[in-house]
Amino acid sequence: MSVQATRECPSMWNEKYNQTDYVYGTAPCQWLLMNQHRLPTTGLALAIADGEGRNGVFLAEQGLQVTSVDLSEVGLRKAERLAASRGVALNTVQSDLSRHPVVPESLAIAVSIYAHLPSKIRSDVHQRIGQGLQPGGLFLLEAFHPRQRDYTSGGPRDPDLLYQVEDVLADLPDLTIIDALEGQTLLAEGYGHVGLGYVTRLVLQKGASL
Ligand SMILES: C[S@@+](CC[C@H](N)C(=O)[O-])C[C@H]1O[C@@H](n2cnc3c(N)ncnc32)[C@H](O)[C@@H]1O
Known part of the structure; x- marks a missing residue:
């Protein structure tokens, strides 16, 4: 596994997740919940x-066939337990996203919630997702913005792991903007993200027609 290239060591995440509590809680990210009306249901x-699976499980609850990919097998085992407790199926894949293939035009939706990918990997992953979306498919993202370094509510300090709207749009120039926002929001996600934070939020669509 090319752990060096990711700066995100699986053992670090395994250690973090190796406890009964869910670090970021079991409720979906607020941004995903706020966009529930837009989500496909098949x-x-x-x-x-996807870490401990709070967002993948929520997507499965909408009726979608979800694959959760993460470096951490400990996180994914918790994701499987969360899915079982909610009575939904979740396909988990322990993989480095820099090497994870996406079948072109296969996805109704892809979500990236606090993925913290370095820019070099991030561009490739986003481009693969862009190709992987079906016509009309959605890409929903929430990440910490570089200004999050002025806040104490969580997230990495390395600026290369922090996302601005323009960075993500540069990776996905062919997708249509539905929402592209940067700003402050009050976070209450487990104990991992707590307090006022500065986030980047996007909803993009492949070939959207308004
Ligand atoms: C801050 S956590 C967010 C987890 C989840 N999305 C959530 O919001 O609850 C970041 C996650 O990214 C994963 N990760 C970081 N780099 C990765 C990579 N290159 N490939 C796969 N997973 C990665 C970590 O294992 C960790 O679970």
């Missing part, structure tokens, strides 16, 4: 860097 979904 087809394939990809939840990248």
